[in-house]
Amino acid sequence: MTDAKNRQFLIAARPKGMVKESDFRYAETAVPEPGEGEFLVHNEIVAVEPALRGQMENRANYAAPLQIGDVMRALGAGTVVKSNNPDFPVGQKVQGLFGFQDYLVSDGKGMIGRIPDGVSGEAALYVFGGTGYTAYYGMAEVGHPKAGDTVLVSGAAGAVGSLAGQIAKILGAAKVVGIAGSDEKCRWLTDELGFDAAINYKTEDVAARVKELFPKGMDVYYDNVGGEILDIALANLAQGARVVLCGGISRYNKEGPIEGPKNYFNLVYARATMTGFIIVDHVHRYREWSQIMGKWIAEGKLKYRVDMIEGFENLPKGLIRLFTGENIGKQLIRIA
Ligand SMILES: NC(=O)c1ccc[n+]([C@@H]2O[C@H](COP(=O)([O-])OP(=O)(O)OC[C@H]3O[C@@H](n4cnc5c(N)ncnc54)[C@H](OP(=O)(O)O)[C@@H]3O)[C@@H](O)[C@H]2O)c1
Structure with missing residues (x-):
């Protein structure tokens, strides 16, 4: 992993009208090193949602403001690849606000959580996540x-x-x-x-x-x-x-x-x-709803479709697809 770099898409401009690829800027940095109590996450699947367009303009009062030059915000699912935190050992599958980037360091606080055994990254980012709920x-x-x-x-x-x-x-x-x-x-x-x-x-x-x-x-x-x-x-x-x-x-x-x-x-x-x-506003009820939805899925009553596109370079396109109506079901981008 010493040769690895951290690819990122940063916010280059507040979108005017239709969000476009030039509203993002590609960048590369070194892969960050986890400090004491921290761990390194390799981000594998990124989820996009229409509200991110408004967050690029700081229109949403429920999300922290984003600045030009920030890593584009998005939920992701990945794996812990280095760890100084016994609660998040190497191999642990995790999800959270990982952004449009390959790697990030976390101390396990804030918007990050373990993905339960038996749940795929796709399902965690969709039916067993904010979109499903x-x-x-x-x-x-x-x-x-x-x-x-x-x-x-x-x-x-x-x-x-x-x-x-x-x-x-x-x-x-x-x-x-x-x-x-x-x-x-x-x-x-x-x-x-x-x-x-x-x-x-x-x-x-x-x-x-x-x-x-x-x-x-x-x-x-x-x-x-x-x-x-x-x-x-x-x-x-x-x-x-x-x-x-x-x-x-x-x-x-x-x-x-x-x-x-x-x-x-x-x-x-x-x-x-x-x-x-x-x-x-209802995060405290997610566990309750995961049980209800999990039962319906297991019984075949509730079907879900993931629209997966491949490639880190397609992250901005993935977001734009929501506004051109190209996606069917949940738009995800596999970046690793
Ligand atoms: N309140 C909340 O907490 C909350 C949470 C999550 C999502 N949401 C909202 O729920 C909605 C659906 O989100 P999602 O993640 O499931 O996205 P999505 O429906 O998977 O993707 C967006 C879809 O919207 C349609 N669309 C795009 N532009 C349109 C337009 N001008 N007029 C009519 N339809 C248009 C497109 O389908 P067509 O081909 O049919 O046009 C596109 O596939 C969004 O409005 C989102 O902001 C709200």
Whole structure:
């Protein structure tokens, strides 16, 4: 390992409009040496998520600010390769905020944890991590579909949406409809994940299809995208509906003032609620949810798909794919 270097992608610029490769700068440093009580992690798989775009601009109030020149933030999974810390011996699989880089030193405090035996790095970064628990908490506890309810999910073929729709079905929803950006994604939702219908928002009249599929309005709308699709959902609420504000990706690359939903007043007529949440507020419940989701996965009720691309050089591309809609399921990048 003496010849090894630590490849990194640093933040070169605050993104303007669509995030692009030139917003990152490649750098190489020496592999750091762990001091007393510390250990060296070799980062192997990196996870990207849409919120990182906002964090590059310090838009998120729940994450520490990032400066130009900082290593790009991201969750990763890897292995301890040198250790002066008996709690994290060599060979221990770990996950945490490792960033766009090959190696990092940790003292085991903060955003780092052991990956349990039998759990893959992919699963730890997806279903048994913040992304999976976002789908669980947002659907089961904020949307809380009851048996017989009707549910609409946007961003449905992405990491969160594909799980959220299946969770609604598991909890007894009578009808679950997904909205996604290609026919291939729509087919995956209906043919493999058990969604009752899917709408391609790039080629279909979403307002007409939503009206047709929810003649009495929907009981739960799980929103990952915001914008026009949120407005269409707000126009089609059943009495007592729950609107789950999980994300608003349609706005993340927009500059300047962003229009609010025109149809918000239907929340009044429908006696409905619209609730936002941030999953990191609920970290203390992750263990409880891992048991519930682990059981569903073992029983074959909950399926998950990882969209793995290879190569350290593709880290910025991996993030950009979320905004071009190229990913199906959870976007990960294998760097080692
Ligand atoms: N509240 C929380 O704590 C929390 C935690 C995690 C994630 N989130 C949010 O959950 C949402 C999904 O995150 P994820 O990690 O699962 O990402 P993801 O859905 O796997 O990837 C993003 C997807 O969004 C769609 N998209 C991109 N630009 C769009 C646009 N302008 N309009 C509509 N759809 C667009 C693309 O699919 P199409 O091909 O369908 O366009 C793309 O595949 C994001 O909004 C994210 O910020 C919230």
